[in-house]
Amino acid sequence: MKQTNFEVIIIGGSYAGLSAAMALGRSLRKVLIIDSGLACNRQTPQSHNFITQDGVPPAKISEKAKKQVLQYKSVEFMNDLAINAEKTENGFFVFTQSGEKLLTKKIIFATGIKDLVPDTQGFKECWGISLIHCPYCHGFEFRTKKTGILANGERAFHLASLVNNLTNDLTILTTGKADFKPEQLAKLEAHRINIMETEISALEHQEGQLKNVLFTNGDQQAFDALYAGFPFIQHSYIPFSLGCELTEHGHIKVNEFQQTTIEGIYACGDNSTMMRSVAAAVASGNLAGAMTNAALTKEIF
Structure with a gap:
């Protein structure tokens, strides 16, 4: 040049x-x-x-x-x-x-x-594909799908309020003790949004498309998408x-x-x-x- x-x-x-x-x-x-x-x-x-x-x-x-x-x-x-x-x-x-x-x-x-995506197995491979950050950018494509929110407290509650409009099969994964106010818990329950506190050990996927979330206690559960904010x-x-x-x-x-x-x-x-x-x-x-x-x-x- x-x-x-x-x-x-x-x-x-x-x-x-x-x-x-x-x-x-x-x-x-x-x-x-x-x-x-x-x-x-x-x-x-x-x-x-x-x-x-x-x-x-x-x-x-x-x-x-x-x-x-x-x-x-x-x-x-x-x-x-x-x-x-x-x-x-x-x-x-x-x-x-x-x-x-x-x-x-x-x-x-x-x-x-x-x-700063965690080194947990499968996270980096799924990031931006089925491990997603924004309902407006990705939510429509996962409408009606089994969806998780990888967050806790205010962040999780805010995301749940937005994603709830896109699917009736929604679970919050807090990876530890849930941190919600009583009125928030009441709203989550009213909208049939589940809460899981078990820590995640890995994401099972195929070329970035999420299949199962594996937990440290040996359990696993199928999900199509996870919202997360890192x-x-x-x-x-x-x-x-x-x-x-x-x-x-x-x-x-x-x-x-x-x-x-x-x-x-x-x-x-x-x-x-x-x-x-x-x-x-x-x-x-x-x-x-x-x-x-x-x-x-x-x-x-």
Whole structure:
């Protein structure tokens, strides 16, 4: 790559990053997208709840998006990993794993998050396929199916209230002593939602499709799907090294314009919101691109 000086470098080239790049490319901004090819949902077979793309494999959506974005000649794409960045007097240096040193006026982080899926047998193989996180993204496909919720307390109760509309065969798996208020227990019982406290030892599956949940006491029970919410970490530490603040939930803190707490840096997609979906990522990326363009415009007009 010959050019090393850009108006905007977008770190992360999945849905949010590509959406931001399109907004900037249509304003003739010199943009570089840096992406290492590890999308958060790379194991998910289909994307849902995104109009015009419902049921399409995520990789096909991003492939089509990348092709469209790169029609804008001011936008470049680099298959690489951004490993560090430094503030300069008028912008930032971005360093990549391949040894590139790049200069940019603005940075957009579209780096996503990394789910800390337990090492329990079968969990990682099922994650995003039949071990799922969101009723809006996956619930319709498992409607009327035997479904479990791998959670406890408020999180489990909230999920149960949403999933209850999709199936009449619902069980909460607390993997330990259940932690519900009396009024919550009464509602769960009224809706015939079972509670199991036995710890899970493994998930039995076929190519990620759940068959049985195995328990530490030797029992097993058939399930078609399990909802779960695992802890996560940011996929990139670079925002922290530049001073960007986090929310109490661990997301990059942004305002209504996708601006972080550091001037000149924006964030979009899963790294900065609890709303984890392709549609939400695309929307926040579009806004981040537009607001970054507005900031560049203000500096020169």
